[in-house]
Amino acid sequence: MKKILVANRGEIAIRVMRTAKNMGIKTVAVFSEADRNSPHVKYADQAVCIGPAPSNESYLRGDKIIDVAKSLKVDAIHPGYGFLSENADFAELCEANSITFIGPRSKAIKVMGSKLAAKETVKAYNIPMVPGTDEAITDIAEAKTIAKEIGFPILIKASAGGGGKGMRIVENEAEFESQMDRAISEAKNAFGDGSVFIEKYVASPRHIEIQVMADMHGHVIHLFERECSVQRRHQKVVEEAPSAVLTPELREKMGQAAINVARSCDYIGAGTVEFLLDENKNFYFLEMNTRLQVEHPVSEWIAGVDLVELQIKVARGEHLDIKQEDLKINGHALELRVYAEDPMNDFLPSVGNLEIYKIPKGENIRVDNGFEEGMDIPIYYDPMLSKLITYGKTREEAIELMIEAINDYHIQGVETTLSFGRFVFEHETFRSGDFDTHFVKKYYSPSLIETQKQSEAEIAAKIALMRFLEDQKVLRIPN
Ligand code: MV4
Numbered sequence: 026m027k028k029i030l031v032a033n034r035g036e037i038a039i040r041v042m043r044t045a046k047n048m049g050i051k052t053v054a055v056f057s058e059a060d061r062n063s064p065h066v067k068y069a070d071q072a073v074c075i076g077p078a079p080s081n082e083s084y085l086r087g088d089k090i091i092d093v094a095k096s097l098k099v100d101a102i103h104p105g106y107g108f109l110s111e112n113a114d115f116a117e118l119c120e121a122n123s124i125t126f127i128g129p130r131s132k133a134i135k136v137m138g139s140k141l142a143a144k145e146t147v148k149a150y151n152i153p154m155v156p157g158t159d160e161a162i163t164d165i166a167e168a169k170t171i172a173k174e175i176g177f178p179i180l181i182k183a184s185a186g187g188g189g190k191g192m193r194i195v196e197n198e199a200e201f202e203s204q205m206d207r208a209i210s211e212a213k214n215a216f217g218d219g220s221v222f223i224e225k226y227v228a229s230p231r232h233i234e235i236q237v238m239a240d241m242h243g244h245v246i247h248l249f250e251r252e253c254s255v256q257r258r259h260q261k262v263v264e265e266a267p268s269a270v271l272t273p274e275l276r277e278k279m280g281q282a283a284i285n286v287a288r289s290c291d292y293i294g295a296g297t298v299e300f301l302l303d304e305n306k307n308f309y310f311l312e313m314n315t316r317l318q319v320e321h322p323v324s325e326w327i328a329g330v331d332l333v334e335l336q337i338k339v340a341r342g343e344h345l346d347i348k349q350e351d352l353k354i355n356g357h358a359l360e361l362r363v364y365a366e367d368p369m370n371d372f373l374p375s376v377g378n379l380e381i382y383k384i385p386k387g388e389n390i391r392v393d394n395g396f397e398e399g400m401d402i403p404i405y406y407d408p409m410l411s412k413l414i415t416y417g418k419t420r421e422e423a424i425e426l427m428i429e430a431i432n433d434y435h436i437q438g439v440e441t442t443l444s445f446g447r448f449v450f451e452h453e454t455f456r457s458g459d460f461d462t463h464f465v466k467k468y469y470s471p472s473l474i475e476t477q478k479q480s481e482a483e484i485a486a487k488i489a490l491m492r493f494l495e496d497q498k499v500l501r502i503p504n
Contacts, residue, residue, distance in 0.1 A: 026050060026100045026101050026125065026337065026340070026341050027050060027051060027100055028050065028051040028052070028053060028097070028098065028099050028100050028101075029041075029042075029045045029050050029051070029052055029053070029099065029100065029101050029102070029103055029127070029337070030052075030053040030054075030055065030090070030093065030094045030097070030099040030101070030102045030103070031045075031052065031053070031054060031055070031065075031069070031102075031103050031105060032055060032084065032090050032102050032103070032104045032105065032108065032109055033065075033084065033103075033104060033105030033106070033107070033108055033110075034056065034057075034060055034063065034065055034084060034395070034406065035063070035065060035395030035396075035406070035407075035409070036393045036394055036395035036409070036410075036411055036412065037105040037106055037317075037319075037393075037395075038054060038065035038068075038069075038105060038395070039064060039065050039068050039393075039394070039395060040333065040393050041103045041105060041333050042054070042065070042068055042069055043333075044331055044333040044334050044337070045103075045333075045337070047334075048334065048337060050337070051070045051071070052068075052069045052070050052071070053069055053070065053071045053072070053073065053093070053094070053097055053099055054066050054068070054069030054071070054072040054073075055072070055073055055074075055075045055083075055084070055090055055093060056072060056073070056074055056075065056083075057074070057075065057076055057077060057078050057079075057080075057082075057083035057084060057405070058074065058076070058077050058078050058083075059077075059078035059403040059405055059406075060078075060403065061074065062400070063395070063400070064394075064395060064396065064397055065395060071097060073093045073097070075089045075090060075093060076089060078403065078405045079405055080108065080405065080406065084108045084109075085108055085109065087109055087112065087114070087115040087118055088118075090102070090109070091118055091119065091122050091124065094122070094124050095122060095124075099124060100124065100125060101124060101125035101126070101127050101337075101340060102119055102124055102125070102126055102127065103127040103333075103336070103337075104126070104127070104128060104316070105316075105317070106316050106317060106318060106319055107407065110128065110315075110316040110317075111134055111138060111314070111315055111316055112134070113131040113132075113134040113135040113138065114131070116128060116129075116130065116131040116134055117131045125340050125341075126340075127294065127336050127337060127340045128293075128294050128295075128315065128316065128336075128340075129290075129292050129293045129294050129296065129315050130291065130293060132290070132291070133290040133291060133292050133293070133315055134315045136290045137290060137312065137313040137314075137315050138185070138187075138315075139184050139185060139220075140182060140183075140184045140185075140186065140187065140222070140312060141159065141160065141161060141184040141220060141222060142184075143290075143312060143313060144159045144222075145159060146289045146290055147285070147286050147289045147310060149289065150285040150286070150288065150289045151285070152282050152285060152286055152289075152310045153282065153307070153308060153309050153310060154309055154310050155224040155225050155227060155301065155309040156175050156224065156225045157171075157175065157179075157222060157223050157224030157225060158171055158222045158223050158224075159222065160222065161184060161220035161221065161222060162205070162209075162220075162221055162222060162223065165201075165202055165205050165206075168201075168205065168223060169198070169201050169202070171223065172195070172198070172201055172223055173198065175223070175224075175225045176225065177195065177196060177197050177198065177226075178194055178195060178196050178197075178226040178228075179194075179195050179223050179224065179225060179226055180192060180193065180194055180195070180223065180224050180225070180226040181193040181195060181204060181205060181208040181221050181222075181223055182221060182222055182223070182224060183208065183211070183212035183215070183216060183218075183220070183221050184212075184218060184220035184221065184222060185212065185215075185216035185217075185218040185220065186212065186215075186216065187312055188259050189258070189259030190215065190259075191208070191211060191212050191215060191216065191221075193207065193208045193211075194226055195223075205221070208221050209221055227301050227303050227309070229303075229304060229461045229462070229463060230254075230301035230302060230303055230461060230462055231252065231254045231268070231270070231301070231302040231460075231461050231462065232252075232253045232254045232256070232299065232300075232301065232302075232462055233250050233251070233252055233253070233254075233268055233271070233279065233299075233300050233301075233302050233308070234250065234251050234253060234297045234298060234299045234300065234314075234318075235247050235248075235249070235250050235251075235279055235280055235282075235283035235297065235298045235300070236248040236249065236250075236251065236295070236296075236297055236321065236324040236328075236332070237283050237284060237286075237287045237292070237295070237296045237297070237298060238294070238295055238296075238332070238335050238336075238339070238345060238347075239287050239288075239292045239293050239294065239296070239339070239345075240293065240338075240339040240343065240344055240345040241293055241339065241342055242344055244344065244345045245284045245287050245288055245292070246284070246345060246347055246348075246349045246352065247280040247281075247283050247284055247349070248324045248328040248330060248332075248352065249266060249267055249276065249280070249324065249327065249328060249352075249354055250266065250267055250268050250271060250276060250279065250280075251264050251265065251266045251268070251297075251320055251323055251324060252264065252265045252266070252267070252268035252269065252270075253320065254460060254461055254462045254464060255449055255455070255460070255464050255465060256462060256465065257372065257465040257466070257469075260372075261319070261320065261362065262361070262362055262442060262445065262446070262449070262465070263359065263360065263361055263362075263446065263449050263450075263455075264320035264323055264359075264360045265323055265357065265358065265359045265360070265420075265423075266323040266324050266326070266327045266354075266357070266358050267327060267354050267357065269420060269458030269459075270302070270306070270458060270459075275306060275308070278308075279300060279308055282298070282300075282308070282310065283298035283300075286298045286310060286313055287313075290313075292313075292315075293339060293340075294336050294339055294340065295316070295317045295321070295332050295335065295336050296313055296314065296315055296316075297313065297314040297316075297318050298310065298313050299311040299312050299313070299314065317332060317333065317336065319362065319409075319412065320360050320412075322358070322360060322391060322393060322412065322414045323358035323359065323360050323414060324358075326356070326358035326391070326414065326416050327354050327355055327356055327357065327358050327416075328352055328354070328355075329355060330347070335347075356416055356417060356418050356419070356423070357416070357417055357418070357419055357420040357422070357423045358414060358415070358416045358423060359414065359415050359416075359423045359424065359427050359450075360412050360413070360414045361412070361413045361414075361427065361431070361442070361443075361446040361449075361450075362409055362412055362442065363409070363410045363411045363412065363413055363434070363436075363441055363442055363443055363446075364408050364409050364410065364441060364442045365377075365402050365408040365409075365410055365439045365440070365441055366408055366440065366441070366442055367440035368440070368442055368444055368445035368448075368471060368474060369440070369471045369474070370440075370471070372442070373491075374404070374408045374500065375402075375408070375439040375440035375441070375487075376401075376402055376404050376408075376439070376490065376494065376500075377401070377402060377438050377439040377487075377490075378399070378400070378401050378402075378438045378439075379396055379397070379398055379399060379400050379401075379402065379410075379436065379437075379438050379439065380398075380399075380437045380438035381398060381435055381436060381437035381438065382396060382397060382398040382399075382400075382435070382436055382437075382438075383398070383434070383435040383436075384411065384434060385413070385429075385430040385431075385433035385434050387430070387433075389415055389416040389417060389423075389426055390413075390414070390415055390416075390426065390430050391414040391415075391416075392411050392412070392413055392414070393411060393412045393414065394410070394411035394412075395409075395410065395411060396410050396411065402439060404494060404499050404500060405499070410436075410441065413427070413430055413431065413434065413443075413446070415427040415430055420458070421456075424450050424456065427446070427450050428447060428450050428451065431443050431446055431447050431450070432447075444474045444475065445469070445474060447474070448469065448473055448474045449464075452468060454468060
């Protein structure tokens with residue numbers, strides 16, 4: 026493998042290329058017209074424009090990306106996260122063109138992309154699952170009988186959904202039919218697949234996920250858990266490893282369950298198995314993400330591995346040279362996602378120019394960054410600027426360093442989630458470790474954070490810009 030194309034942008038493109046360079050592998054960036062001057066383009070050995078700014082005309086154009094790969098004699102494509110990373114057709118297209126897709130085989134992507142197919146596939150492996158149905162509901166009356174057996178509240182989920190899309194809570198029997206009708210038609214509209222199923226609603230869960238890595242020779246390991254319960258509207262904001270609540274015994278159990286999920290679909294490469302953990306520390310399999318995730322750095326830090334390096338090695342057909350029993354958790358790592366979003370204003374994207382952009386540096390601080398001072402933030406893509414990651418021997422140390430690093434991160438020109446991060450890390454409930462997925466909803470309100478004061482003129486200019494973007498249909502302001 027002499028040359029890798031990274032089919033992505035921003036921090037993750039740079040992060041992947043960093044490891045490729047360290048391994049002596051040449052890198053190719055692709056970019057849209059909006060990203061012509063972006064850091065990921067300058068960082069690569071070669072770079073090719075693949076189309077206009079909108080993702081569906083550039084970063085989602087698998088055909089164009091394959092053309093570039095072939096003309097530049099690329100050996101492998103790394104998809105990063107988002108975009109084409111969980112697109113089974115794209116993985117197949119790579120193989121059909123004799124280009125290695127750095128990720129699992131398309132079959133595993135397909136199976137795990139359907140929640141029902143995933144449940145069916147892992148069934149033979151004794152993975153704990155939330156009580157519910159494991160087939161698409163066709164008969165609503167029959168489903169209601171099952172719902173009554175399980176007990177309300179129940180949750181309706183769309184098979185093609187994921188990340189919280191297409192979910193509906195049903196509080197009682199009376200609203201069952203109407204909610205079911207709505208869920209099915211919503212799923213049809215949103216995913217082109219009206220298959221839904223029901224599960225018992227776990228009221229106050231933690232979201233714990235296990236990082237796995239598998240080679241082509243049947244060797245699968247796990248790299249411990251990440252705690253991802255601090256999220257708002259299914260958007261993760263803070264992640265950490267290890268979780269403050271797992272015992273070594275529970276970690277071992279969940280790790281083995283995750284390995285079995287990977288085995289059930291003949292998984293290859295880096296993957297993440299998501300679980301819910303209830304108040305009694307029962308865990309339940311939710312879904313598997315068949316990509317390298319945004320929050321992978323916290324696992325890298327505590328396990329002492331480079332996940333991208335392992336991805337590349339297993340994609341080359343090498344044996345994983347790490348044994349499970351050799352892995353040990355070392356210290357504690359935290360990640361804050363730094364978004365250009367305004368925490369004072371319902372986290373609306375804060376577009377503008379990065380007039381000042383100075384990232385913190387120092388021992389035990391890692392910033393996976395995709396931006397530089399003076400850049401405009403494109404409105405076409407996810408507004409994540411960077412990930413701020415800190416490490417400490419203990420959780421306390423990592424938190425203290427995180428607060429220092431946040432204070433040392435200087436951004437002017439746009440609003441960001443840095444102040445929101447400070448709120449989380451200073452919060453006594455977060456610090457106690459005793460929180461669940463309702464943390465943000467329960468404790469956060471804009472008045473609890475301080476941000477720099479803005480001049481009236483700046484605010485007026487921003488409102489005018491938002492209105493303009495809304496008119497241009499590049500931004501939708503929720504009501
Ligand atoms: C659940 C649940 C409670 N009970 N399933 C949301 C994302 C998707 N991966 C599954 N999700 C949930 N499934 C049952 N049976 C609660 C959630 C959930 C959630 C899960 C993880 C992280 C944040 C969440 C926020 C709200 C709901």
